Amino acid sequence: MAALTISLTTAGAAWAQIPPQMPYDAERGVFTFAAGIEPSLPAVVAITTLGAGGGPSRGDDGPKEISGGSGVIIDAAGGVIITNHHVIENGTAFRVDLLDGRSYRAELLGADRATDIAVLRIAAPDLTQVHVAPAGTLRSGDLAFAVGYPLGLDQTLTMGVISGLGRSGLGDAVEDYIQTDAAVNSGNSGGPLLDSRGRLIGINTAILSGGGTSGGNDGIAFAVPINIMRFVTDQILATGEVVRGETGATVSSLTPRRAEDMGLEIGRGAVVEDVVPGSPADRAGLRRGDVITGLEDRVVSNGGTVQAMTGIAPPGTSLEATYLRDGRSATTTMTVQRPNGPSIALGATGLSAHGARFADGAAGVEVRSVEAGSPAAQAGLTAGDVVTRAGNATVRRAADLERALSGARREITVTVTRGGETATAILPGA
Template identity: 65%
Template sequence: MPTASDFARTAMAATLMLAASGAALAQTQPAYPPFDAKRGVFSFAGGLEKSLPAVVQVTTLGQSRGPSSADDPKPFSSGSGVIIDAGQGIVVTNNHVVQGGRKFTVDLTDGRLFDAVLVGADKATDIAVLRIEPDGRPLDLTQVRTVDSDTLRTGDLAFAVGYPLGLDQTLTMGVISGLNRSGLGDAVEDYIQTDAAVNSGNSGGPLLDSQGRLIGINTSILSGGAGGGNDGIAFAVPTRILQTVTEQLRATGKVRRGTVGAIFGSLTPERARELDLNIVRGAVVLDVAPGSAADRAGLRREDVLTRISARPVVNSGSVLATVGLSTPGTELAVDYLRDGRSASTRMSVAEAPGDETEDQPATPTT
């Protein structure tokens, strides 16, 4: 028969096992909010500091408006950028930062200045790729780590880094305010919304998570003030789109845009009532070109797309982003509603006749 000492030994063994498993768990999972015991403060510096040297200032030079030699381009635009490939000196920024430029320079956090060449730019997503030009000095660059933006959740912490309003590198903190934002222009839109302070000069700079990993590129703001300042509503191109665009720009210098030959509109409450639907998330087919991919797939006017390529359709931007960034020939699975009944089909993406748009999203931050 077990004695009291036997029970005590068993309880002690169980306690030690729990303590050991707790210690192992603590070693594999970081403590949040992170606490710097040495200084006695809460701080995200440990995760972010590794990425800050990858954030650069981009200056665009072109023909001066005043009297000047054609061989003496003057700075007319500046913004931010982030190094995504240290070995090749690849910097990502916004198209509107470099648009119209003849020459580009990149200013690193350690004070070094390098010339850069434009690899390619895409107006529809407002993404541009630069390559830092070696000049005999060791590049010794730092690149940012990247995370899949599809893993983001509203309420996650977000940090915007850049060179706003003539200041040196500046870090601001906020949260992910929303995902899948669109309707700000006529381009490929599927933005991350954040309330991290973003101002003129932040364009092209990274939006980072709390571990310092890249989740998006800051590209535009909504501002109610006449000066276009920060009102807590900023938008970033998510890495899901960023990676697709940069891969194509690095490979060919341009982006092949997909199309299915249909016009889509967001499902609003008004449209939902007209169609006798009890949902307000989706994209309504407004028109279908005869003989197009959408036509061959059997889509008709007033069909409501609810999923495309296994992704939920929030609005028309969800469809445009998926179709526009799909390479021609890609087959997309589509779920839709017709007269309130569910149906599905597949459609093959065709190459768009024009792969760029002149429209710019919302208010550029530079």
């Protein structure tokens, strides 16, 4: 393919040359990425979630369609498909439609709410799997292609660029998103984000829309990167569940208001809310009120950054942390461990239970933070909730809540006030 030279007459520009490797179809006389993308398209599937919810029924007595999305085949021999947790949530059965028109019922192997990843499997011959790009090689400005089945359409391909990396802040979850401006709409969830060679770089999971609840594309979409996808998928395939590493530090996101209250001139970081005695964070010298600003070579944007990095680090991994204390910066090293502490523990500064941190406040027992993917998070508890009852017991102090939770041998219903309204959450027993 011959190089094409274009003369630029704008101010400050002289000459620019489109490099010879620019994809060009000489027979048709067009620039195209089809040669790299097309081999991956048969690996992209449509997923229909069936359950007891409303929607059109496929039969008088059969389950109804309650939601839909996309997915991508990562293992053709095993029929393994990756999609989003929110695509399969509340489903009792799942249908996978292939690009060639074939349709199969799928088995749910496992799902992880914190990373929004789910793994399905189908038994089908002659499948195509997507090639996976090496992790850690993306750069802002790289071309990106989103593939899926949006808005009830057949398979659709859109193009954009990588707008940013390491994005978090959509909530205190395991977030380390790729941001792209490739058009992603309802139905694209769970589908692949590909590079210009057709290799998988992420799983499309969320969008930000200026239209409120319309869910329209405004050029800001997020994808779970492949390092997190692989971590979750490998564990689900091996054991059926996901276990994340921990350091014993409970963290929350530093907000501008919290920074102002703490007298800080920064607006990003993770606030240490509590440290389990004897844990790696305790041995590293971290204390309540420290603000983690860096972890290894990453800037910590909020609690999600810490959750993501510690959550996918193998046990025994050492992480160098930079933190602020009393306005001074310091560094320390923490070793990631497997979760092995008690699920309910009352300390001097509050109560840790099922992944949530509770403390006595002016309004009552307040939920200070909730660890992503924990039983408390899955029950729907959020920071700012105020607990009023646990089972049949009235809750006025953290010690009341600890007695109720520790005495529950089965599930217990916790009542909270949230924004002036009452809500309930079901937590496991002791």
